[in-house]
Ligand SMILES: *[C@@H]1O[C@H](CO)[C@@H](O)[C@H](O)[C@H]1NC(C)=O
Ligand SMILES: *[C@@H]1O[C@H](CO)[C@@H](O)[C@H](O)[C@H]1NC(C)=O
Ligand SMILES: *[C@@H]1O[C@H](CO)[C@@H](O)[C@H](O)[C@H]1NC(C)=O
Ligand SMILES: *[C@@H]1O[C@H](CO)[C@@H](O)[C@H](O)[C@H]1NC(C)=O
Ligand SMILES: *[C@@H]1O[C@H](CO)[C@@H](O)[C@H](O)[C@H]1NC(C)=O
Ligand SMILES: *[C@@H]1O[C@H](CO)[C@@H](O)[C@H](O)[C@H]1NC(C)=O
């Protein structure tokens with residue numbers, strides 16, 4: 001069913017630069033829209049995603065669901081750092097900075113690059129490239145994903161600006177590069193795959209759980225293919241930067257790793273890329289079993305010739321290999337260690353369970369093999385795999401994704417309550433867009449359309465796809481009856497029909513990329529570090545199972561469970577106030593409320609009948625429920641005001657209560673002055689201090705209570721247009737008797753010279769200039785150390 005809604009007034013497609021009206025393209029001359037009744041957060045979907053029209057309802061439903069599952073995992077961190085993507089909707093203990101886990105960061109970028117706002121992927125990539133996220137906790141293809149993203153956005157300058165960072169990221173892996181063999185090794189658990197074949201082979205009698213689970217150091221086709229792809233991404237960035245020397249260097253590195261993969265990992269008898277356990281294996285004897293990781297290299301362009309690719313295809317369509325009803329499984333069915341059932345409740349058995357993470361790689365490998373034309377793989381076979389994936393991503397008759405799925409029955413095998421829901425560890429929509437529907441991103445000004453649809457499809461379309469910053473719509477209509485735009489393929493760019501041809505494939509000339517302004521508003525209400533850090537959220541009443549902090553944790557979703565909200569459920573008050581306090585005074589002109597309502601789910605939380613917004617200067621705005629949309633963002637605007645807090649006085653409807661999933665306050669980004677009070681603070685005692693907090697005088701917020709373990713991280717610090725020397729001026733006070741040196745890191749790289757803070761007269765504020773090399777774009781500048789005598793005010797770039 002194609003549910004068609006009249007264009008509403010809620011700002012459809014307003015994020016595009018063009019204000020041209022929407023061309024009516026769908027059946028009956030209407031745009032394709034999704035059935036809104038199924039999903040919360042319509043404003044996000046309406047502004048961010050491309051719409052599709054395909055004859056397969058199941059794949060279509062999963063496609064829309066997957067945008068909502070991705071949205072649940074987009075987390076706002078801090079005003080300088082912006083967005084990241086979580087793996088689990090609830091925090092897990094082993095996550096690193098801001099809750100990042102790099103295992104699926106490549107998948108996150110691969111998927112989210114199709115959202116219209118580049119901030120979701122720009123910010124997240126920078127968090128790894130320059131920020132504190134750890135890119136070597138797990139193996140990764142983040143650089144490759146950043147390259148693919150550049151081909152979608154057309155923003156080559158952004159990738160090129162990170163050339164130094166990309167090179168550093170590759171070399172962080174040197175610690176596990178075996179130079180004699182020419183391959184990288186890691187324990188399978190850190191290749192995101194515990195309990196996989198190497199662990200079982202190393203510990204066949206189950207004598208050592210850690211060895212069995214984590215696996216021995218292993219040269220793996222997955223990890224090494226990622227590194228080939230990462231090196232090629234550096235070469236591409238160097239090409240975009242016009243640096244032929246670095247381009248050649250990293251091309252050779254990629255070629256060398258690839259050659260070592262063919263030499264050592266390709267098994268001519270098994271006709272597959274195989275794992276090689278490292279310890280006590282000087283002859284580099286390969287394992288016997290085919291694992292799904294052996295098909296990953298193809299998606300990165302490795303082995304795309306008949307000799308290598310045909311056997312992979314044959315294995316994927318062999319019921320004793322990887323063809324199962326809800327697969328593919330992570331290990332071939334015929335292997336003695338294959339486990340269709342998990343032996344216990346441990347989440348992650350990668351010796352047989354079907355895993356969206358691996359399915360995503362496999363779908364991309366199949367697409368690459370199909371397009372290489374070197375095998376007999378058909379589009380119907382590709383579709384079978386995509387359809388199987390859609391059939392796997394179901395629960396209780398609805399689209400759903402959790403951690404792992406039984407390969408042979410319709411049930412998730414790892415699906416923990418309040419943990420695995422909407423698990424963000426894979427792609428799906430990237431495979432629909434760039435696989436099935438055939439949008440193959442290009443570095444030059446072309447749009448290549450090369451669909452892999454079933455032979456009997458007579459029509460399909462994708463509307464308002466963001467490609468090179470333009471709005472692209474592609475329609476295929478075999479007999480011209482569905483869209484009435486002619487027979488075959490029709491392409492619109494920015495609402496203008498620019499191509500019509502009888503074939504399903506085409507290469508269409510694009511206008512030059514349009515790169516959106518990077519100076520987008522920042523949210524000053526988010527607190528990624530929890531209670532005890534800034535900003536703060538307090539409420540006059542909070543239901544025991546909810547939490548005021550959830551209203552500023554940067555996460556926005558409206559599900560009943562998992563819980564992500566503050567509510568006043570069971571409050572004795574007719575109205576309650578949620579107050580968000582900033583670490584310093586700010587000028588603000590709006591507040592955005594992600595309002596929770598579960599009255600349509602038999603709950604008692606509903607929109608407030610009235611909201612008053614208060615600030616330091618008094619009442620800022622009053623709105624009523626008719627101005628608000630439930631389970632979506634609502635922006636309440638008012639005249640700019642200087643305030644240190646926003647207090648939301650929310651009035652219950654009779655017999656009902658109120659709830660907020662998030663409070664956001666979006667303001668223009670900092671110019672060239674960065675306040676220490678806005679920086680991310682780490683350490684036992686370091687905190688924001690309010691100075692001069694007496695009647696009638698506006699207090700000044702500085703960072704103090706410092707100690708040797710203090711870390712003050714400024715982010716979003718804009719460097720010069722071309723990387724080069726800058727001066728950062730730090731305004732500080734040192735009431736001690738001696739100079740204190742703070743260690744300085746720029747983009748995680750320790751600087752030879754730190755920041756010397758000389759004693760200041762009477763402990764008054766003074767400034768010190770520090771020459772630093774900043775990259776172009778946003779930088780992370782970190783100061784480490786301190787003493788109780790030190791106070792930090794601002795950092796200014798000149
Ligand atoms: C990243 O993770 C690896 C593996 O857990 C660890 O050895 C390394 O110290 C971490 N790096 C940072 C910067 O946290
Ligand atoms: C490695 O290969 C050599 C030569 O074939 C053989 O003599 C040796 O036993 C092998 N070593 C191991 C550990 O298998
Ligand atoms: C595939 O590559 C291998 C090794 O590079 C080569 O020997 C073989 O001839 C190639 N096969 C085809 C069909 O191109
Ligand atoms: C493709 O070729 C393989 C042999 O490599 C064969 O087993 C298979 O049946 C063929 N598939 C199709 C769809 O023709
Ligand atoms: C869900 O997990 C969060 C984070 O671990 C926890 O605070 C909350 O209590 C859990 N909710 C339920 C219903 O178990
Ligand atoms: C309820 O609203 C009144 C103003 O109408 C306000 O004075 C009072 O503080 C509010 N109560 C709470 C608990 O927020």
Ligand SMILES: *[C@@H]1O[C@H](CO)[C@@H](O)[C@H](O)[C@H]1NC(C)=O
Nearest residue numbers: 584585586587588641642643
């Ligand atoms: C708010 O804006 C006014 C007027 O531009 C300015 O004087 C003031 O310093 C600003 N306050 C803050 C906290 O930025």
Ligand SMILES: *[C@@H]1O[C@H](CO)[C@@H](O)[C@H](O)[C@H]1NC(C)=O
Nearest residue numbers: 619620621622637638639640
């Ligand atoms: C907002 O500012 C304008 C212009 O100064 C003024 O006319 C208007 O009354 C103000 N609105 C409110 C709600 O204070």
